[in-house]
């Protein structure tokens with residue numbers, strides 16, 4: 001989601017319970033509150049994991065290597081993944097499996113703390129900071145079965161330490177380290193994405209004057225009515241690139257392609273990457289911003305850590321000049337992150353895509 005919108009005052013927003021609290025207080029599926037129920041259920045996903053093992057599995061070490069036939073083939077694979085799916089999984093990113101497991105572990109431990117401890121990081125006065133849930137975006141929307149913790153990783157001087165948990169003890173250290181390690185990845189990918197379109201490699205990167213990295217730690221509690229409740233409703237991200245560390249036990253993420261939903265399998269040591277709305281804008285529609293959702297399940301809770309890469313809030317992002325041609329006229333308006341955030345707050349509760357508001 002990752003939309004740095006204008007903060008809303010706490011008392012102007014409706015109050016809802018945290019999903020984790022609701023989940024632990026009910027033991028019967030009939031008790032799931034109506035505001036979380038999609039009355040007609042939702043379209044089931046295909047089980048096929050074939051594309052993830054081949055066309056959507058990108059080897060980062062090849063992308064960053066210089067011109068060899070294997071590197072050229074990987075670049076072509078990246079282009080094809082982003083034009084047809086808008087997402088892929090990346091391997092050989094330099095982080096060990098045990099480190100990634102440590103990151104997931106501190107995230108799980110945070111959500112397992114007593115409510116009072118978690119509430120010390122409450123982001124009540126700020127829509128995109130701290131502990132809370134998405135129920136506060138207002139409107140008559142069906143709500144997400146999810147609680148989250150938003151943290152700013154970069155720029156560091158905006159990281160607002162009050163939202164960073166002091167428990168579990170290792171949380172800050174490990175999540176910071178993850179931020180430091182992940183920082184180079186979106187830049188590397190943006191360069192490769194430009195090269196894959198035969199553009200100068202800084203073409204996309206240079207639009208991000210001051211880069212921002214925001215983390216969203218997601219918790220999806222067990223849900224007694226998984227066929228009618230979504231962890232996160234279909235959306236595309238308000239980022240340039242999102243990098244997702246998925247739960248290593250429980251799947252739930254699904255992506256939409258050609259009106260069909262596909263499950264995203266957990267691949268050990270891989271990170272899921274999706275293009276966000278700003279990549280679709282910058283590439284003038286060549287790369288797709290993936291629509292995705294998270295389903296719930298009745299047996300296990302699930303944790304994920306999404307890191308959103310975007311620009312600072314006053315900087316304008318627009319279609320790259322090189323990609324606006326007579327055959328491909330400019331299809332998107334330029335937008336600042338600040339204005340994108342405002343549009344998101346209007347569109348998301350109505351089930352509309354923010355990206356459509358940017359189309360000519």
Ligand SMILES: O=C(O)CCC(=O)C(=O)O
Pocket residue numbers: 001002216218232237244246252253292294303304305306
């Ligand atoms: O939990 C996931 O797998 C995806 C979360 C997501 O889409 C988001 O935080 O924007």
Ligand SMILES: [Fe+2]
Pocket residue numbers: 001235236237292
């Ligand atoms: Fe998302």
